[in-house]
Amino acid sequence: MDLESIRSSYRRYAKHYDRIFGPVFAPGRKLAMQVLDIEGGQRVLEVGVGTGLSLPFYPEDSRVVGIDVSPEMLAKARERVENQGLDQVEALLEMDAEALTFEDSSFDAVVAMYVASVVPNPDKLVDEMRRVCRPGGDIVIINHFASRNPLLRGLEKGLRPLSRMLGFRPDMDLDSLPEMEDFRRLDVRNANIFGYWKLVHYCNGPLSEEQATAEVA
Ligand SMILES: C[S@@+](CC[C@H](N)C(=O)[O-])C[C@H]1O[C@@H](n2cnc3c(N)ncnc32)[C@H](O)[C@@H]1O
Numbered sequence: 041m042d043l044e045s046i047r048s049s050y051r052r053y054a055k056h057y058d059r060i061f062g063p064v065f066a067p068g069r070k071l072a073m074q075v076l077d078i079e080g081g082q083r084v085l086e087v088g089v090g091t092g093l094s095l096p097f098y099p100e101d102s103r104v105v106g107i108d109v110s111p112e113m114l115a116k117a118r119e120r121v122e123n124q125g126l127d128q129v130e131a132l133l134e135m136d137a138e139a140l141t142f143e144d145s146s147f148d149a150v151v152a153m154y155v156a157s158v159v160p161n162p163d164k165l166v167d168e169m170r171r172v173c174r175p176g177g178d179i180v181i182i183n184h185f186a187s188r189n190p191l192l193r194g195l196e197k198g199l200r201p202l203s204r205m206l207g208f209r210p211d212m213d214l215d216s217l218p219e220m221e222d223f224r225r226l227d228v229r230n231a232n233i234f235g236y237w238k239l240v241h242y243c244n245g246p247l248s249e250e251q252a253t254a255e256v257a
Contacts, residue, residue: 041160043136047110050090054112057091065154068182068231068239069094070240073231075241076178077226078102082148083130085166087137088155092117098128105147107135135162138164145174150244154237156183157212166218175245182231182239183213222246 078084080101089106090113098104110231114132121129139157150173159165169179219225224243231237
C-alpha cells in the first residue's frame with residue numbers, strides 16, 4: 041500500500057462509499073462515540089475521516105478536526121458539514137495520518153475508524169496519534185484484525201496480494217498494535233455482531249489513579 045494507490049482506490053470509492061460502507065460500519069462508529077464519551081469543549085481529531093459519516097455523532101459543544109488523504113472523500117465530508125450545519129466541525133484537512141502537522145498534545149482524544157489496515161505504516165499512524173493526543177487522553181482504533189480461525193486466516197492471507205486493489209490489508213494482526221506501560225489497552229470490544237471489526241481503546245500515557253483502581257477491581 042502506498043499513498044498513491046490509496047488515493048486512487050478512494051477516488052473510485054468516494055461516490056458510492058456511503059451506500060456501501062455507511063450501514064456496515066455504522067455500529068462501530070456509534071460504539072466509538074460511546075467509548076470516547078466526549079465532554080463539552082473537548083477537541084477531537086479523527087484521522088481518515090473519509091466522507092464524514094461519523095461527524096453528526098460528535099456532541100455539538102465539542103470541536104472536531106478531520107483529516108484524510110483523499111480529496112474526493114473530503115469533498116463529500118465538507119458537503120455533509122454544510123448540508124447538516126455541523127458547527128462542531130472545526131476543520132477538514134487534506135493530510136497524511138503518518139505525518140500530522142499538528143503540535144504535540146493538541147487533542148483530548150484521537151480516533152481512527154477503519155483506517156489502520158489502509159495506511160502504509162500502521163506503526164507510524166499510532167506514533168502520530170499518540171504524539172498529538174494529550175497525556176491521559178483517549179485513543180480509539182476500530183479495525184478488522186486477522187481472524188483467529190485458521191481457515192479464515194488462510195483466506196485473508198491469500199487476499200493480501202490484492203491489498204492495493206481493495207484499498208486495505210485484509211490480514212492485519214491485533215498483536216501488531218503496540219501495548220506498553222505508558223500506552224495501555226483499556227479495552228478490546230466487538231464493534232459489530234460477528235466481531236469482524238474490533239474497537240481498541242487506549243489511554244495515552246500512564247493510567248490515572250481512578251483507571252488503575254478500576255483495572256485492579
Ligand atoms: C475505509 S475508509 C474509513 C473512513 C471513515 N473513517 C469511516 O468510518 O467511514 C479509510 C479512509 O482512510 C483514508 N486514509 C488512508 N490512508 C490515509 C493516510 N495515510 N492518511 C489519512 N487518511 C488516510 C482513506 O482516504 C479513506 O477515506
